[in-house]
Amino acid sequence: MRDPGASGLKTSIVILGAGVSGLSTALALLKRGHAVTLLDRGTAGGESSWAGGGILSPLLPWDYAEAVTSLALRSMAAYADWVADIETLSGRDAEFWRCGMLALDVADPERALAWCATHGMAAKPGSPQTVALPSSVSDRNPVWLPEVAQARNPRLVAALRGAVLQLGGTIHEHCPATGVLTQAGRVTAVQTPEDTFQADSVVLATGAWSGLGLAGLAATPHIRPIRGQMLLFKLEPGVLSTILYRSGLYLIPRRDGHVLAGSTLEDAGFDKATDAATLRRLHLDAAELLPALGDVQPVHHWAGLRPGSPGNIPVIDRHPDFDNVFVNAGHFRYGVTMAPASAELLADMMEGKAPALDPAPYRWQAAAERRWSDAP
Numbered sequence: 001m002r003d004p005g006a007s008g009l010k011t012s013i014v015i016l017g018a019g020v021s022g023l024s025t026a027l028a029l030l031k032r033g034h035a036v037t038l039l040d041r042g043t044a045g046g047e048s049s050w051a052g053g054g055i056l057s058p059l060l061p062w063d064y065a066e067a068v069t070s071l072a073l074r075s076m077a078a079y080a081d082w083v084a085d086i087e088t089l090s091g092r093d094a095e096f097w098r099c100g101m102l103a104l105d106v107a108d109p110e111r112a113l114a115w116c117a118t119h120g121m122a123a124k125p126g127s128p129q130t131v132a133l134p135s136s137v138s139d140r141n142p143v144w145l146p147e148v149a150q151a152r153n154p155r156l157v158a159a160l161r162g163a164v165l166q167l168g169g170t171i172h173e174h175c176p177a178t179g180v181l182t183q184a185g186r187v188t189a190v191q192t193p194e195d196t197f198q199a200d201s202v203v204l205a206t207g208a209w210s211g212l213g214l215a216g217l218a219a220t221p222h223i224r225p226i227r228g229q230m231l232l233f234k235l236e237p238g239v240l241s242t243i244l245y246r247s248g249l250y251l252i253p254r255r256d257g258h259v260l261a262g263s264t265l266e267d268a269g270f271d272k273a274t275d276a277a278t279l280r281r282l283h284l285d286a287a288e289l290l291p292a293l294g295d296v297q298p299v300h301h302w303a304g305l306r307p308g309s310p311g312n313i314p315v316i317d318r319h320p321d322f323d324n325v326f327v328n329a330g331h332f333r334y335g336v337t338m339a340p341a342s343a344e345l346l347a348d349m350m351e352g353k354a355p356a357l358d359p360a361p362y363r364w365q366a367a368a369e370r371r372w373s374d375a376p
């Protein structure tokens with residue numbers, strides 16, 4: 001049996017799932033002096049956290065419940081410093097870039113601008129001069145959000161992984177948690193096919209798989225995989241220098257000229273297949289927004305499984321069956337955006353500290369009462 005707490009640190013915590021949720025929780029707990037071991041059934045950051053676009057904001061922020069807004073805005077305010085710290089610790093560049101986001105065809109721009117003013121989010125009507133758009137799309141109710149940033153997912157998770165290791169965390173890849181050992185109402189260890197890991201506390205950060213549960217642990221309510229397909233193009237650097245969003249489609253420029261186009265929202269179980277019809281449709285829609293994309297073929301096409309949750313509201317709470325088991329899962333479309341504040345909230349709960357955010361909407365019981373049919 002492995003005992004990750006034998007080092008004399010505060011407590012030994014085993015985190016299941018090394019996506020952005022698990023890695024950011026690990027980072028927060030390591031900084032508070034705990035010993036942390038992460039177990040992932042695949043590679044660290046290899047699932048949704050790798051596949052996503054890395055926009056650090058809800059797409060149309062004014063369309064979501066306050067529970068989404070509070071976690072997102074708190075994270076967005078912290079992001080630049082959070083990433084800088086991770087980059088310093090790991091020596092890796094996460095390509096954080098405050099490139100702004102231009103939303104087109106906004107249904108009610110006045111309401112959107114009023115929402116931004118109330119929530120302290122910079123916003124202006126119209127397009128910035130720096131964005132050249134075909135007139136067919138540029139004159140349709142644009143709202144410019146200059147402070148919206150992005151990170152490049154694979155680089156962010158690599159930097160997070162490096163930071164966790166640098167702070168003394170341990171990561172076991174290809175190591176699926178299969179069950180738990182319990183004693184007197186507490187989980188004492190996590191089982192994997194090869195090993196057993198002793199734990200003072202356990203965190204479930206298993207993304208889309210949280211809705212499946214684990215032998216001995218109830219499944220997190222209503223979480224299910226929602227597939228998203230993405231296309232990647234390569235243009236000359238500078239052709240697009242801001243995120244564009246219109247009617248469900250976004251384009252995300254990277255500094256080196258890559259442009260991502262996404263995404264779909266598909267309820268297809270744990271199937272990460274891509275299909276040619278979706279490729280054609282995404283390509284056509286992307287080229288309508290940015291004609292330069294009509295002349296090139298995508299260099300990559302992939303799908304990821306978002307940890308879907310009703311209302312896009314994650315579960316960040318103690319597990320109802322065991323006092324020493326916690327959950328940080330179900331961030332759906334915005335798990336990268338919400339990572340810093342979610343990790344902070346969970347770490348505060350685990351340490352019995354007063355959280356900076358009202359935890360009520362993220363409670364297990366609140367999630368159990370939500371329904372997919374209630375989602376906005």
Ligand SMILES: Cc1cc2nc3c(=O)[nH]c(=O)nc-3n(C[C@H](O)[C@H](O)[C@H](O)COP(=O)(O)OP(=O)(O)OC[C@H]3O[C@@H](n4cnc5c(N)ncnc54)[C@H](O)[C@@H]3O)c2cc1C
Pocket residue numbers: 016017018019020021022039040041042043044045046047048049050051052053054055056057175176177178205206207208209214227228229230262263303304305306307328329330331332333334335336337338
């Ligand atoms: C196409 C697409 C675009 C997106 N765009 C954005 C965006 O622009 N901005 C944004 O903020 N978010 C975006 N997202 C959402 C974001 O990627 C997710 O919300 C976030 O990555 C979830 O992180 P996670 O760590 O909870 O889950 P994951 O990254 O899926 O990690 C969960 C981990 O748990 C592991 N695991 C599961 N079961 C077990 C087990 N039994 N034992 C051990 N390990 C286990 C898995 O292997 C996996 O590595 C997008 C997602 C997709 C798919």
